[in-house]
Amino acid sequence: xxxxxxxxxxxxxxxxxxxxxxxxxxxxxxxxxxxxxxxxxxxxxxxxxxxxxxxxxxxxxxxxxxxxxxxxxxxxxxxxxxxxxxxxxxxxxxxxxxxxxxxxxxxxxxxxxxxxxxxxxxxxxxxxxxxxxxxxxxxxxxxxxxxxxxxxxxxxxxxxxxxxxxxxxxxxxxxxxxxxxxxxxxxxxxxxxxxxxxxxxxxxxxxxxxxxxxxxxxxxxxxxxxxxxxxxxxxxxxxxxxxxxxxxxxxxxxxxxxxxxxxxxxxxxxxxxxxxxxxxxxxxxxxxxxxxxxxxxxxxxxxxxxxxxxxxxxxxxxxxxxxxxxxxxxxxxxxxxx
Amino acid sequence: xxxxxxxxxxxxxxxxxxxxxxxxxxxxxxxxxxxxxxxxxxxxxxxxxxxxxxxxxxxxxxxxxxxxxxxxxxxxxxxxxxxxxxxxxxxxxxxxxxxxxxxxxxxxxxxxxxxxxxxxxxxxxxxxxxxxxxxxxxxxxxxxxxxxxxxxxxxxxxxxxxxxxxxxxxxxxxxxxxxxxxxxxxxxxxxxxxxxxxxxxxxxxxxxxxxxxxxxxxxxxxxxxxxxxxxxxxxxxxxxxxxxxxxxxxxxxxxxxxxxxxxxxxxxxxxxxxxxxxxxxxxxxxxxxxxxxxxxxxxxxxxxxxxxxxxxxxxxxxxxxxxxxxxxxxxxxxxxxx
DNA sequence: CGTTTTAGGTAAAACGTTTTACCTACACCA
DNA sequence: TGGTGTAGGTAAAACGTTTTACCTAAAACG
Numbered sequence: 001x002x003x004x005x006x007x008x009x010x011x012x013x014x015x016x017x018x019x020x021x022x023x024x025x026x027x028x029x030x031x032x033x034x035x036x037x038x039x040x041x042x043x044x045x046x047x048x049x050x051x052x053x054x055x056x057x058x059x060x061x062x063x064x065x066x067x068x069x070x071x072x073x074x075x076x077x078x079x080x081x082x083x084x085x086x087x088x089x090x091x092x093x094x095x096x097x098x099x100x101x102x103x104x105x106x107x108x109x110x111x112x113x114x115x116x117x118x119x120x121x122x123x124x125x126x127x128x129x130x131x132x133x134x135x136x137x138x139x140x141x142x143x144x145x146x147x148x149x150x151x152x153x154x155x156x157x158x159x160x161x162x163x164x165x166x167x168x169x170x171x172x173x174x175x176x177x178x179x180x181x182x183x184x185x186x187x188x189x190x191x192x193x194x195x196x197x198x199x200x201x202x203x204x205x206x207x208x209x210x211x212x213x214x215x216x217x218x219x220x221x222x223x224x225x226x227x228x229x230x231x232x233x234x235x236x237x238x239x240x241x242x243x244x245x246x247x248x249x250x251x252x253x254x255x256x257x258x259x260x261x262x263x264x265x266x267x268x269x270x271x272x273x274x275x276x277x278x279x280x281x282x283x284x285x286x287x288x289x290x291x292x293x294x295x296x297x298x299x300x301x302x303x304x305x306x307x308x309x310x311x312x313x314x315x316x317x318x319x320x321x322x323x324x325x326x327x328x329x330x331x332x333x334x335x336x337x338x
Numbered sequence: 339x340x341x342x343x344x345x346x347x348x349x350x351x352x353x354x355x356x357x358x359x360x361x362x363x364x365x366x367x368x369x370x371x372x373x374x375x376x377x378x379x380x381x382x383x384x385x386x387x388x389x390x391x392x393x394x395x396x397x398x399x400x401x402x403x404x405x406x407x408x409x410x411x412x413x414x415x416x417x418x419x420x421x422x423x424x425x426x427x428x429x430x431x432x433x434x435x436x437x438x439x440x441x442x443x444x445x446x447x448x449x450x451x452x453x454x455x456x457x458x459x460x461x462x463x464x465x466x467x468x469x470x471x472x473x474x475x476x477x478x479x480x481x482x483x484x485x486x487x488x489x490x491x492x493x494x495x496x497x498x499x500x501x502x503x504x505x506x507x508x509x510x511x512x513x514x515x516x517x518x519x520x521x522x523x524x525x526x527x528x529x530x531x532x533x534x535x536x537x538x539x540x541x542x543x544x545x546x547x548x549x550x551x552x553x554x555x556x557x558x559x560x561x562x563x564x565x566x567x568x569x570x571x572x573x574x575x576x577x578x579x580x581x582x583x584x585x586x587x588x589x590x591x592x593x594x595x596x597x598x599x600x601x602x603x604x605x606x607x608x609x610x611x612x613x614x615x616x617x618x619x620x621x622x623x624x625x626x627x628x629x630x631x632x633x634x635x636x637x638x639x640x641x642x643x644x645x646x647x648x649x650x651x652x653x654x655x656x657x658x659x660x661x662x663x664x665x666x667x668x669x670x671x672x673x674x675x676x
Numbered sequence: 677c678g679t680t681t682t683a684g685g686t687a688a689a690a691c692g693t694t695t696t697a698c699c700t701a702c703a704c705c706a
Numbered sequence: 707t708g709g710t711g712t713a714g715g716t717a718a719a720a721c722g723t724t725t726t727a728c729c730t731a732a733a734a735c736g
Contacts, residue, residue: 057692
């Protein structure tokens with residue numbers, strides 16, 4: 001497999017203009033001393049020949065790529081896509097490029113992307129880990145490539161992290177529900193596998209049991225519209241004495257599915273069961289019963305993560321992990337509670 | 339800005355094992371003649387040193403990158419994320435890597451990503467163009483880099499395309515509505531800017547006017563939950579004589595917003611206004627009134643596009659554009675029409 | 677037995693950039 | 707006048723791979 005066509009390289013430009021390749025390189029990047037006249041002739045030649053610099057070569061020589069990689073577990077999730085948008089925003093003004101890898105909840109895909117980033121020697125890596133354990137980041141550490149973790153806390157403190165306080169989120173939801181009179185709160189989600197869910201569940205549990213109310217967990221791995229719906233049918237089928245009067249769902253998709261099932265089964269929201277979702281996706285406000293939810297500052301998280309990464313690339317010291325706070329957005333699904 | 343640490347290169351591996359770099363290269367890629375014993379010692383050394391090949395260097399030498407780039411307008415849209423998933427599936431088995439660029443509906447961002455792909459000399463490009471006109475693909479053409487367009491038809495036939503028949507989609511929806519007794523059909527969306535919307539609108543218009551029924555277009559640039567909602571309020575405020583009895587929305591988000599507004603305004607769906615969406619996203623089936631929608635074979639489109647691209651990279655001739663057909667999924671929002 | 681193949685390996689060139697170390701000519705300054 | 711910058715430029719080395727063109731020894735072949 002040979003190269004199909006010879007590249008139009010900096011050499012062609014140089015010889016067309018009648019200067020050395022060094023001069024072309026300098027002119028195009030505004031370094032060194034190149035006269036206005038020569039520069040003009042060079043850009044003309046570049047245009048004419050359609051020369052596009054080969055980053056493989058320049059990266060090889062320079063030792064850095066001006067690219068950073070972002071690996072997230074599910075870009076279709078608005079939480080992550082909003083983060084990526086924030087990242088790209090700061091990348092743009094610092095003229096870095098962003099390459100995003102989407103692991104679709106698969107640890108293997110995640111590993112593939114990290115390996116891609118490593119082989120390509122990107123200058124920095126943003127990672128929202130799929131599962132609890134961190135993937136192997138040794139290669140980056142050894143090579144001194146900065147890594148910032150998103151939506152994850154590193155217990156060892158070895159990495160800079162940008163996260164949201166899930167405990168607080170769970171607590172806010174629980175306190176809101178309890179204030180409205182709830183006596184039996186259920187958490188629906190996947191706390192076994194996902195650390196974020198675990199935090200939300202724990203925060204909720206603490207607040208609920210702290211006040212002496214009843215707390216139940218309904219495991220739905222993974223939490224989707226479908227499994228949320230199943231959980232809803234399960235709830236409505238429960239004998240009244242065992243049926244929770246309030247539910248916190250680990251994400252909005254699950255909450256919407258659950259809502260649909262409850263309504264189909266003639267369980268009124270919020271009167272019989274009050275419902276809180278998580279993430280405040282667009283559809284939360286457009287649901288049958290507009291959904292109370294916890295909003296995470298995803299855009300801001302992306303911005304901050306990128307800034308930390310850039311700082312780290314620039315060799316700044318003393319960069320600290322940051323933890324954001326979720327915000328409760330009250331809507332009709334708990335409105336009678338206000 | 340120097341390289342912070344010296345790379346552990348193939349040379350270190352070679353000298354640790356006591357062979358030449360050529361032998362290491364051959365061993366790691368299974369080419370040439372390398373004895374079992376030496377190979378074993380080489381992989382041991384690779385492990386020990388944590389050697390990771392530098393693709394910038396290998397790409398420079400080999401002239402190809404084993405990567406292709408995908409630029410889509412909005413990866414948060416399930417239609418596109420499903421396409422990308424299909425692409426990654428075929429990439430994986432052919433051991434190509436996929437880099438996706440998300441233009442977030444911005445032509446400028448799209449151009450940035452295409453430029454990134456070009457500078458990085460990726461082996462192929464999949465592009466779902468943001469707007470009607472194609473961005474500048476000259477660089478790829480000149481360099482002989484294959485390009486396959488997704489969800490777009492190239493009138494000049496100069497590019498291979500993988501698209502869906504939007505005219506048919508519009509027609510299917512219209513025929514379904516007319517068969518149910520609709521006499522005045524409105525299309526809600528953004529046909530001015532988006533070619534896909536234009537096709538859906540046109541197909542709908544043809545079928546509706548063809549039968550002598552009334553047809554209206556309501557422009558909502560862009561079509562989102564919010565603008566759909568506004569369109570809904572607009573409709574319900576119309577004097578009955580001017581109010582459509584059936585609506586085709588250019589996407590499901592808009593349809594769901596519109597649905598919410600109609601219900602808030604006490605317009606019954608489907609009795610007073612029947613509603614059809616487009617894309618069949620997850621939320622279509624979980625809506626207040628489950629939404630009739632048109633499903634596009636997005637996953638399959640991604641697979642096919644990737645296969646065509648690989649074929650093109652391999653130099654196969656006679657590759658043909660392919661056009662898929664949408665499928666009408668009937669639910670309650672038009673159920674009385676069945 | 678002599679000849680060819682093959683297994684196993686090497687040194688050095690090549691890929692397209694950027695950078696270093698150097699040059700020349702001219703302006704400026706004392 | 708001589709010295710010092712400096713503007714404008716160059717040739718060649720360097721980055722880390724892969725590939726080409728070789729080499730030697732042993733095996734296979736007639």
